[in-house]
Amino acid sequence: MTDRIVSAEVLVTSPGRNFVALKITTAGGVTGWGDATLNGRELAVASYLRDHVCPILVGRDPARIEDTWQYLYRGVYWRRGPVTMAAIGAVDLALWDIKGKVTGQPVYQLLGGAVRERILSYTHATGWDVPALLDAVDATRERGFQAIRVQTGVPGLESVYGVTPDGGTYEPAGRGTGPVEEVWDTDAYLRHVPGALAEVRAHAGPELALLHDAHHRLTPNQAARLGKALEPVDLFWLEDVTPAENQDVLRRVRAATTTPLAIGEVFTTIWEFQQLITEQLIDFVRAAVSHAGGITHLRRIAALAEVWQVRLAPHGPSDVSPVALAGATHLGLATPNFAIQEYMGYPDLTHEVFRHAWTYADGHLHPGDAPGLGVDVDEALAARFPYEPAYLPVARRRDGTLTDW
Ligand code: CS2
Ligand code: MG
Helix, strand or coil: CCCCEEEEEEEEECCCCCEEEEEEEECCCCEEEEECCCCCCHHHHHHHHHHHHHHHHCCCCCCCHHHHHHHHHCCCCCCCCHHHHHHHHHHHHHHHHHHHHHHCCEHHHHCCCCCCCCEEEEEEEEECCHHHHHHHHHHHHHCCCCEEEEEECCCCCCCECCECCCCCCCCCCEECCCCCEEEECHHHHHHHHHHHHHHHHHHHCCCCEEEEECCCCCCHHHHHHHHHHCHHHCCCEEECCCCCCCHHHHHHHHHHCCCCEEECCCCCCHHHHHHHHHCCCCCEECCCCCCCCHHHHHHHHHHHHHHCCCEECCCCCCCCCHHHHHHHHHHHHHCCCECCEECCCCCHHHHHHEEECCEEECCEEECCCCCECCEEECHHHHHCCCCCCEECCEEEECCCCECCC
16 A cells, blocks of 8 residues: 655754754654764755755655655756755655565665675774874774774874874864864875874784775875875775866876775765776775765665776764664665775764664674664654754865865
8 A cells, every 4th residue: 555755854953963864754654764964064954855855755655765766866957966965865764764664674675685794894093193093093993893994193283184182082073153274284194194004004913904084185196196105004995085076187096006995975976976986996985875865876876886896885974873874784784895884983972862773793783673774763862952053174274275175
């Protein structure tokens, strides 16, 4: 029997950090949850959903996931862009959640079933200087992680994105009415990083998977130099070397180095990945299941990537909510060319509001076997934590010019 959507509601909450969640309810009384969080621009997606998407979802058949995706993507003249794609992603996640609950199956079963027992995950280790970073790597290994993203401070700079002075956890966006401004120096970074990562490799031994994120701050030539310099470190990947808006330039980086490249946490459609994948300019696709149009679309990107032996490694910082992390773990369990899932972790309060069936143990994640995505949102608790303005920092070069992220 055909069910229909009776309501779609947006919930904005800040249990430890800001999240935007979408709740879709059907006439049959089934609810599904999606994640619409776009770090630092949360309210734009909330409005896009509330004002333009939720009203036209009412009355639709929740079982028609693909058709709803097409309706919200192709049916709207103004397609693409992170706000639109995050909104579509939230709807898509919620509809997969509903389909799972209706059929009594965890979503990974609906995607064809598990192709692996559990999914490899990595988290972040940071240290302002190298000794602190080595301690952080040791402490992270003690938590079971077999893959670790390592970032350090840079001599001469007062702050570096993603690295806290005390080596503790960081939140990508700082609370406040505007972005904090940092000073950035790419030359100083390039002088420091190869040696620092070589020390991490010497300390950790050959087996630990090491990852590093350059956060789009290099020119192609700098990226080529860094990739080459890091070859002896044997990285699992070097992430976001250039902004990659001009993808042709990555040919030059590829020609210069065999260090694996991961790109794409800011890309949200298969069309933005097309050249990266079909020219094998990257080894790993970094899109988030929420930002890139949900399970329906990220699965399609993964299928294209599979043809070119490029693997899926979804974005999973703390600003991708536990609902999207659930979506990524279901997809990861069922996708042959899935490689690794970022799991940065969340503030305790976040876990209390988003109660999830997915689990972390021994360096791996598993989505659990609850029907749907397996995340319940404690709405009463969420209501106690209203949105607080928070922004990602911006970076300027020493002469004051704004630099790429
Ligand atoms: C980072 C993120 O996880 C990553 O790879 O690049 O911390 C990213 O900066 C934030 O998610 C931006 O919102
Ligand atoms: Mg990144």
